[in-house]
Amino acid sequence: MPSSGVPALDQILAGDGYPDRSTVLVVGPPGIGKEALGYWFTQSGLTQGDFCLYVTRLSVKEVLQDEKGFGIDTQQKVPFWFASEGGQVKYDVNDLAGISHNIKEVLKQNAGRRIRIVTDVLSSLLMLNTPETVYRFLTQLFADVKQYDAVLLATLEEGMHQPQVLAAMEQLFDGVVEMRLYEEGLRVMPLLRIRKMRGVPPQPGYFNFSLTKNGMEVTQYVK
Amino acid sequence: MSSNLILILNVVLSALVPIGIALYGAYWAFSIRRALAGRVYRNHALWLGALCIVLIVGMPLDSITSSSVLVNLGINILIFFELAFFFAFVDSVVPVARRSDPLLRRILHWEKLRYVLWADLALAAVYLVYSGVDPNFSNGGFWGAIGFPLFLLPFIFGAPVVLIGALRSKDYVLRDSLKWFGVLIVFFLFNALISFIEIVILNISQYDSTYSLPALAFVPGSILRAYAIYRSCRSLAPVSRLQAAEQRPTSAP
Numbered sequence: 001m002p003s004s005g006v007p008a009l010d011q012i013l014a015g016d017g018y019p020d021r022s023t024v025l026v027v028g029p030p031g032i033g034k035e036a037l038g039y040w041f042t043q044s045g046l047t048q049g050d051f052c053l054y055v056t057r058l059s060v061k062e063v064l065q066d067e068k069g070f071g072i073d074t075q076q077k078v079p080f081w082f083a084s085e086g087g088q089v090k091y092d093v094n095d096l097a098g099i100s101h102n103i104k105e106v107l108k109q110n111a112g113r114r115i116r117i118v119t120d121v122l123s124s125l126l127m128l129n130t131p132e133t134v135y136r137f138l139t140q141l142f143a144d145v146k147q148y149d150a151v152l153l154a155t156l157e158e159g160m161h162q163p164q165v166l167a168a169m170e171q172l173f174d175g176v177v178e179m180r181l182y183e184e185g186l187r188v189m190p191l192l193r194i195r196k197m198r199g200v201p202p203q204p205g206y207f208n209f210s211l212t213k214n215g216m217e218v219t220q221y222v223k
Numbered sequence: 224m225s226s227n228l229i230l231i232l233n234v235v236l237s238a239l240v241p242i243g244i245a246l247y248g249a250y251w252a253f254s255i256r257r258a259l260a261g262r263v264y265r266n267h268a269l270w271l272g273a274l275c276i277v278l279i280v281g282m283p284l285d286s287i288t289s290s291s292v293l294v295n296l297g298i299n300i301l302i303f304f305e306l307a308f309f310f311a312f313v314d315s316v317v318p319v320a321r322r323s324d325p326l327l328r329r330i331l332h333w334e335k336l337r338y339v340l341w342a343d344l345a346l347a348a349v350y351l352v353y354s355g356v357d358p359n360f361s362n363g364g365f366w367g368a369i370g371f372p373l374f375l376l377p378f379i380f381g382a383p384v385v386l387i388g389a390l391r392s393k394d395y396v397l398r399d400s401l402k403w404f405g406v407l408i409v410f411f412l413f414n415a416l417i418s419f420i421e422i423v424i425l426n427i428s429q430y431d432s433t434y435s436l437p438a439l440a441f442v443p444g445s446i447l448r449a450y451a452i453y454r455s456c457r458s459l460a461p462v463s464r465l466q467a468a469e470q471r472p473t474s475a476p
Binding site for chain 2: 025030031032033035039069070157158159160180181182183184186187188189205211215220
């Protein structure tokens with residue numbers, strides 16, 4: 001099973017990481033640090049020699065700058081980029097068929113290796129297309145992911161989409177990691193929960209987490 | 224009701240209550256900032272919290288009167304920095320709002336308009352310094368009349384720009400925060416208009432401004448202005464409370 005890149009999160013996920021040939025959705029409000037989970041997942045994959053594909057609506061420069069903020073060394077190995085600027089393949093939010101075709105090609109070319117795909121484009125796809133169109137696109141993409149030895153991690157902005165759209169997206173993925181801000185008295189704290197994960201027993205409880213330059217610290221939530 | 228009691232009520236409602244609400248807003252902005260990880264969002268929360276503090280510091284400045292040139296000059300410089308900080312925040316928020324519009328539409332040609340408005344604020348700085356040195360300069364006549372429009376022009380344009388940005392934004396969280404920030408600018412303009420009317424009336428007839436209609440309208444304006452910035456701070460990120468059923472124990476990692 002591919003490690004999430006966060007040892008504490010791997011332990012919550014039955015000690016191994018994300019399930020093989022799975023699709024994982026990270027949901028949370030803007031700015032809470034969803035992308036950091038993608039960065040560490042990619043970084044862990046690059047260290048282990050996996051093929052990593054990063055599909056982003058941002059430019060490569062912006063993502064690398066953001067990664068540096070989380071203490072990730074971007075000088076060594078880097079993933080294969082689908083990005084709006086600076087990537088090997090140009091990402092065009094209006095060309096769903098093109099995105100699908102390019103991902104499929106990359107999967108085919110790296111069929112013998114373990115593949116990790118990270119993407120932050122889901123929210124913008126949902127803004128510019130009907131949920132049905134995105135749903136169909138994802139269904140096809142997930143079928144491809146499962147055909148190869150791949151794991152896909154996508155981030156989705158909470159608060160940008162209608163609840164029924166969010167529920168439909170969550171239903172489509174094998175695993176859902178929820179990151180939220182909770183108010184306790186006069187304190188605001190970031191909490192994390194595994195809403196569902198294929199092969200992992202349901203875990204209704206929450207965990208405190210903090211993102212530092214040394215990684216992510218996850219501790220049991222005690223009121 | 225004695226005039227002393229009215230004076231106390233006036234101070235409590237127009238100054239202490241808004242300061243308390245704005246302080247609470249600043250607290251929330253900084254708390255949410257601490258809980259966030261994204262650089263852009265942390266900076267936005269930091270600036271909004273700082274704006275609360277700047278507005279709190281700026282609230283009593285208008286009511287200070289002194290015959291000392293140095294004191295007046297100091298107050299006017301502080302007022303200018305308050306306005307400049309406020310407008311700098313408006314200026315920084317507009318591109319963020321535009322980026323959250325999937326169609327990336329321009330808002331009232333802000334990229335060009337902002338230069339004109341910054342030039343206007345520079346003129347306002349010169350005006351404030353001059354009126355600090357020579358108080359008669361801004362008392363009545365042409366120069367007295369153009370003072371308020373000069374200071375307020377950036378916000379007269381800023382309010383609709385921020386509100387249009389909020390309407391077009393597809394980021395529901397940012398939209399809510401922007402909406403309340405736009406409301407804050409509207410009430411800021413409302414209170415400035417009230418002050419302007421009061422000064423005009425005072426220049427025409429000497430009357431007791433404590434009981435005047437503008438003074439009475441100023442109080443709810445101040446409270447609503449503070450409430451708007453508080454709501455803008457609270458809307459920086461969706462923060463919810465845990466339900467009792469959700470607080471089940473978890474196994475430690």
